[in-house]
Amino acid sequence: xxxxxxxxxxxxxxxxxxxxxxxxxxxxxxxxxxxxxxxxxxxxxxxxxxxxxxxxxxxxxxxxxxxxxxxxxxxxxxxxxxxxxxxxxxxxxxxxxxxxxxxxxxxxxxxxxxxxxxxxxxxxxxxxxxxxxxxxxxxxxxxxxxxxxxxxxxxxxxxxxxxxxxxxxxxxxxxxxxxxxxxxxxxxxxxxxxxxxxxxxxxxx
Amino acid sequence: xxxxxxxxxxxxxxxxxxxxxxxxxxxxxxxxxxxxxxxxxxxxxxxxxxxxxxxxxxxxxxxxxxxxxxxxxxxxxxxxxxxxxxxxxxxxxxxxxxxxxxxxxxxxxxxxxxxxxxxxxxxxxxxxxxxxxxxxxxxxxxxxxxxxxxxxxxxxxxxxxxxxxxxxxxxxxxxxxxxxxxxxxxxxxxxxxxxxxxxxxxxxxxxxxxxxxxxxxxxxxxxxxxxxxxxxxxxxxxxxxxxxxxxxxxxxxxxxxxxxxxxxxxxxxxxxxxxxxxxxxxxxxxxxxxxxxxxxxxxxxxxxxxxxxxxxxxxxxxxxxxxxxxxxxxxxxxxxxxxxxxxxxxxxxxxxxxxxxxxxxxxxxxxxxxxxxxxxxxxxxxx
Numbered sequence: 001x002x003x004x005x006x007x008x009x010x011x012x013x014x015x016x017x018x019x020x021x022x023x024x025x026x027x028x029x030x031x032x033x034x035x036x037x038x039x040x041x042x043x044x045x046x047x048x049x050x051x052x053x054x055x056x057x058x059x060x061x062x063x064x065x066x067x068x069x070x071x072x073x074x075x076x077x078x079x080x081x082x083x084x085x086x087x088x089x090x091x092x093x094x095x096x097x098x099x100x101x102x103x104x105x106x107x108x109x110x111x112x113x114x115x116x117x118x119x120x121x122x123x124x125x126x127x128x129x130x131x132x133x134x135x136x137x138x139x140x141x142x143x144x145x146x147x148x149x150x151x152x153x154x155x156x157x158x159x160x161x162x163x164x165x166x167x168x169x170x171x172x173x174x175x176x177x178x179x180x181x182x183x184x185x186x187x188x189x190x191x192x193x194x195x196x197x198x199x200x201x202x203x204x205x
Numbered sequence: 206x207x208x209x210x211x212x213x214x215x216x217x218x219x220x221x222x223x224x225x226x227x228x229x230x231x232x233x234x235x236x237x238x239x240x241x242x243x244x245x246x247x248x249x250x251x252x253x254x255x256x257x258x259x260x261x262x263x264x265x266x267x268x269x270x271x272x273x274x275x276x277x278x279x280x281x282x283x284x285x286x287x288x289x290x291x292x293x294x295x296x297x298x299x300x301x302x303x304x305x306x307x308x309x310x311x312x313x314x315x316x317x318x319x320x321x322x323x324x325x326x327x328x329x330x331x332x333x334x335x336x337x338x339x340x341x342x343x344x345x346x347x348x349x350x351x352x353x354x355x356x357x358x359x360x361x362x363x364x365x366x367x368x369x370x371x372x373x374x375x376x377x378x379x380x381x382x383x384x385x386x387x388x389x390x391x392x393x394x395x396x397x398x399x400x401x402x403x404x405x406x407x408x409x410x411x412x413x414x415x416x417x418x419x420x421x422x423x424x425x426x427x428x429x430x431x432x433x434x435x436x437x438x439x440x441x442x443x444x445x446x447x448x449x450x451x452x453x454x455x456x457x458x459x460x461x462x463x464x465x466x467x468x469x470x471x472x473x474x475x476x477x478x479x480x481x482x483x484x485x486x487x488x489x490x491x492x493x494x495x496x497x498x499x500x501x502x503x504x505x506x507x508x509x510x511x512x513x514x515x516x517x518x519x520x521x522x523x524x525x526x527x528x529x530x531x532x533x534x535x536x537x538x539x540x541x542x543x544x545x546x547x548x549x550x551x552x553x554x555x556x557x558x559x560x561x562x563x564x565x566x567x568x569x570x571x572x573x574x575x576x577x578x579x580x581x582x583x584x585x586x587x588x
């Protein structure tokens with residue numbers, strides 16, 4: 001396989017009530033829960049997408065990160081071959097636990113399809129795909145910690161086999177109001193921005 | 206030159222049998238694993254599903270290990286992997302890795318979610334437990350992409366072997382029938398009152414099932430059963446819980462997989478499709494296949510034999526399809542009677558002998574995901 005060099009173009013980190021884009025803090029508020037944080041972030045960036053409020057927390061987290069990275073580089077009028085390669089530790093367990101509660105008590109048995117559908121980690125990939133009209137490769141992986149080696153190798157494979165022009169790669173972890181998202185865009189197009197950095201160093205910044 | 210990738214070992218654990226041969230024998234006889242169950246710990250009402258008996262799992266597991274710490278699903282996964290790891294003789298070194306694919310893993314651990322039990326609901330813990338049983342040296346990779354997980358794992362493994370990161374990758378896929386999943390599909394009103402009837406006029410939804418399947422993907426052609434020649438996994442970008450009405454993601458996945466395979470669609474000898482028997486899924490598949498002019502290619506869904514085994518389905522159905530190729534036999538699409546999709550497709554009604562060189566495997570799932578993989582018969586040359 002031809003191994004072309006690939007480059008990180010932009011990256012974003014969301015954690016501790018703050019959003020950092022390419023190393024610069026772009027949104028920060030006083031400590032609050034994720035529901036409130038995500039709502040305020042949505043308003044701050046003037047996002048117009050009411051479906052956001054129907055999403056579970058994991059999808060909201062992935063959506064916010066991808067919104068800031070993809071909106072400047074995508075258009076609904078053209079095809080965007082941007083693959084989505086995301087991973088986390090807790091899968092959809094935050095919503096799984098809520099769904100399990102809805103069926104555990106037989107006196108109060110109320111399984112809801114609107115909750116059940118979010119008991120899959122890859123639903124957040126679907127949400128991002130719908131938002132940016134990405135008819136592209138997507139896969140969700142689970143690791144005990146962000147496996148930057150695998151994620152970067154797999155992204156390079158998609159780029160080098162021309163299965164994608166750009167890969168949105170990253171980690172979106174949410175459980176019990178603890179969260180961290182790290183997303184970056186990678187492509188074969190040369191960029192001098194992060195010459196001495198890789199996914200691992202940027203993730204740990 | 207990109208290196209070629211083969212499947213060299215296969216196995217499956219299902220209600221129809223605990224090895225490939227017994228499964229194929231049952232399919233040839235027309236047996237189905239789907240039965241009526243009355244179990245209020247799983248569902249308030251009676252339901253049709255394809256469930257493996259606990260006694261069978263435990264007695265088979267006792268033959269390979271005396272360890273009691275494993276969950277039911279972990280035992281099923283270990284049982285699927287054990288003979289193929291042994292038989293392959295592949296060394297579990299840094300060039301061999303392990304991919305586990307599942308939709309819900311040990312979700313039953315949430316029923317009593319105290320301490321350790323809750324930890325077991327984590328998919329990385331499930332993968333670690335299974336990997337450590339065999340002593341894999343590399344970190345396990347978990348693919349959890351709804352109902353395409355099992356076949357997507359084949360595609361991920363193929364790509365990693367092509368890129369020379371690994372020489373051998375063991376892939377296991379598995380899911381259980383649980384109260385969690387039954388109640389969820391039921392809340393979508395997606396469950397069939399009778400054993401499911403893929404592509405049929407009177408289909409009313411899925412029958413759920415459980416299974417594990419395992420394969421070895423390898424760069425070494427020596428004992429190859431089949432070659433993996435093209436793959437793609439494209440999102441519909443349309444709806445999170447319903448398939449695209451135009452079949453866009455499936456259409457593109459198949460188109461890309463055929464392009465990479467460098468074969469025309471008319472070379473395909475059959476399609477092992479998803480065919481869940483929900484009204485929308487089967488209709489979507491028929492539309493996508495017609496857009497690709499594949500409506501005359503013989504097609505089956507094995508859901509009538511196994512029910513919908515979620516993340517396991519794509520890999521289980523691939524394992525059975527490989528037997529189709531090697532026995533030159535098209536397997537019937539059980540449960541089918543009268544065509545019930547708006548655009549015609551060529552559903553296999555009876556087992557039929559046929560030379561098979563190429564087949565396509567497809568799957569689709571929640572989140573708008575789709576996967577298509579093309580396989581080619583290996584012609585072993587005599588030296």
